[in-house]
Amino acid sequence: MKRHPSSHSKAAAAALLILALGSPAQSALALEGQAQPPAAAQAKAAAMNFDAEVDAFLAAYWAMFPDAAVAAGRYAEAARLPAPTEARRQQQLKFAEQWLTRLARVAAAPGLTPAQAGDLLLLDNHLRALRWSLTELRSERWDASEYNVADPFAQLLNKPDFAPLPKRLQLIDQRLRQVPAYYKAALANLHEPSPVHLRLAIEQNSGALSLFREDIPKAIKEAALKPAAxxxxxxxxxxxxxxxxAYIAALEQIEKKQQADxxxxxxxxxxALFEQKFDYEIQASVDAPTLFQRALAEKETLLQRMSGYADELWPQLFANEAVPADRLDKIARVIDKLSSRHVAPERFVEDIKAQIPALEKWVVEHDLLTLDPSRPLVVRETPSYMRGVAGASISAPGLMDPKGVTYYNVDPLDKYTPEQAESFLREYNHWVLQVLNIHEAVPGHYVQLLYSNKSPSKVKALFGNGAMVEGWAVYAERMMMESGWGSVNGKPSAEMGLMYAKWNLRVVSNAILDYSVHVLGMSEAEAMNLLQREAFQSNTEAAEKWHRAQVSSTQLSSYFTGFSEILALREQLKAKQGKDFKLKAFHEEFLSHGSAPVRMVQRLMLEKAQKQ
Structure with missing residues (x-):
């Protein structure tokens, strides 16, 4: 989450009181008067102290960042919408400094388990990243898309299990009163905004207007409030x-000026900024330049594999034609021929819905993971205020919302011309659409995030690592292919093999594009050549990926990073455990660590394996 608006509250004051008085565990030990408790008692006291500190931190954190609280499932916090003023930025900086100091004392205390030490490392990284963002990145000055009030309103409107509608409308009303001051401060923050982020902000905030023009008035009517209220x-x-x-109009005026001058x-x-952000957000075992070089090498490996599949398929697709001498041309011809097999545009969302049960059945029958049938997945059109970054995504409930619904967001195709829609559907053809559904749904994001919310560590679930989350979704694709998904009559399908390799090439190209654009200054023409000619993406897909590379940074690197580290960990454990290695056990133990960085999970799992 980029925005963390909020202010201090009684919860934060309570947290500071705990700091002053000491934790319950510390107080209990002092009353016992024991100079050196037995080892078991000392371990128990350390655990109590750690849990108390985490709870105190979270109370203070939700008070400071109510939108983050909403994302975690604390919907009552949506009533608060602090204006993003300079005074608020200073409050957040002070918060980060105070908690870095306090958690350092906890880390120095004896008796922490490896899992608890990992939690503290995650919190330390989160707070350092926050401080860096507030002092170095300063995106609040140039990224107008950071300012959007829509999502907590939508969350409250769509959470009948949280509270009856009249109660939710009371919270919505409180939030509504703060919207004018919020956008006034937001506009004051913007100094020479980035044009591409400016355009995204205009589009997403325009999408948010339907909440105020339609959804909230409808809810007021349905609640049958008293006329005065x-x-x-x-x-x-x-x-x-x-x-x-008014915010949209002001941004449009800035945009007009920018276009003129x-x-x-x-x-x-x-x-500098990209590599620092990479270190904070990706938390990998390698730095950004090293990952970039690995991606370049993997790109060549995948092209060689795809060339082999193209050779296999060429005779049946082009029986009387000579194979092109140029490897890229050969692969492109085969992909282009196969891509004509795709769903009809009006069936796009429906076909996605229809495939989810088949994926779930496959995972269960092949003993890959234990699924939770009590937590259904709902496929829906992406809300308008969320569009403009990725064509498909998952909106999962937070840790504090155990009954929440997971949404698989799919952008409708009505924004495209018929030619663009055809280009899009050729990209997400019969084979690739299956891989997309594996990635986003089963056993990808949807499954991983449900496991994460069941993790014994609140910290690892709440402050998860994007590279682990995206890496698991990419690994899930590999898991399904290895188990035989996409085979024909029990034999590997060359068509699926080629399209899966193409999808993997997309993962690798994401990392290459990300670094090349933000560090090496890659031009649009160079990016389109990489994506279309060298990665075989359709024009529509490539254009949208170029846009995504402009409005985001480091996120496109997370897929390849996390996937390669998960796969390496699996192979390490296979080598160590030999015939005792069980794939399902590996998957479930890996997911039990919440959304912790892969390198942290690797250490915990290898240490456990060493003791066995």
Missing amino acids: AAEMAGHNAKAQRAVE GSGRSFRLGK
Whole structure:
């Protein structure tokens, strides 16, 4: 989450009181008067102290960052919408410094388990990343898309299990009153905004207007509020809507000026900021330049594999034609021929829905993972305020929302011309659409995030690592292919092999593109050549990926990083355990560590294996 708006509250004060008085465990030991408790008692006291500190941190964190609390499933926090002022930035900096100092004392205490030490490392990294973002990255000054109030409103509107509608409308009303001040401060923050982020902010906030024009008025009517209360809330909603409209209009004026005079900050982070952000967000065993070189090498490996599949398929697809001498041309011809097999545009979302049960059945029958049938997956069109970054995504409930619904968001194709829709569907053809559903749904993101929320570590679930999350989804694709998914009559399918390799090439190209754009200054023409000619992506897909590389940074590197580290860990454990290695046991133990960085999970799993 990029934005963390909030303010201090009674919860934060309570956390500071705990610091002053000492934890319950410390107090208990002092009362016992024991100079040196037995080892078991000391371990128990350390665990109690650690748990108390984590709870105190979380109470203070939710108070400071209510949108993060909403993402975790604490929906009552959605009522608070602090304006992103300079004073607030200073509050957040102070919060980070105070908790870095406090958690360092916890880390120095004896008796922590390896899992607890890992939790502290995650919190330390999170707070250092926050401090760096507030002092070095300063994206609040140039990324206008950071300012969007929509999601917590949508969460409250769509959570009947949280509270009855009248109660939820009370929280919505409180939030509505703060919208004008929020956008006033947001506009004041922007200094020479990036044009590409400016355009994204205009589009996403325009998408958010439907909440104020349609959804909230509809909810007010359905709740049958007393006329005076309904009128008052409608007035607050109208003011909030005007504030969003005014923000959009102001951004459009800035955009018009930028187009006239060529001003505006570059979207590129540059080497120093990108590599620092990579270290904080990816938390890999390698740095960004090393990952880039590994991606280049893996690209060549995949092209060789794809060339072999193309040779195998060429005779049946082009019986009377000579094989092109150019390897890329040969592969492209075969892919182009196969890609004509795809779903009809009007069936795109429905076909995705229909495939989920087949994936679930496969996972169970092949004993790959234990699934939870009580937590269904809902496929839906991506809400308009979320569009413009990725065409498919997962919205999973937070740790504090155990009954929440997981949504598989799919962008509808109505934004495309018929030619663009055909280009898109050729990209997500019969074979690739299956891999996409594995990645996003089963056994990818949907399954991993359910496991994460069941982790015994709240920290590893709440402050998860994006490279682990994306890496698991890519690894899930490999898992399914290795188990035989996509085979024909029990034999590996060359068509699926080629398209799966193409998808893997996309993962690798993401990392190459990410580093090349933000560090090496790759141009749009160079990016399109990489994506279309060298990675065989359709024009529509390549254009959207170029846009994504501009409005995001380091996230595109997370797929290849996490996948390669998970696969390496699996092979390490296979070599160590030999015939005792069990694939399902590996998967479930790996997922039991929440969404911790792979290198942290690797250490914990290898240490456990060493003791066995």
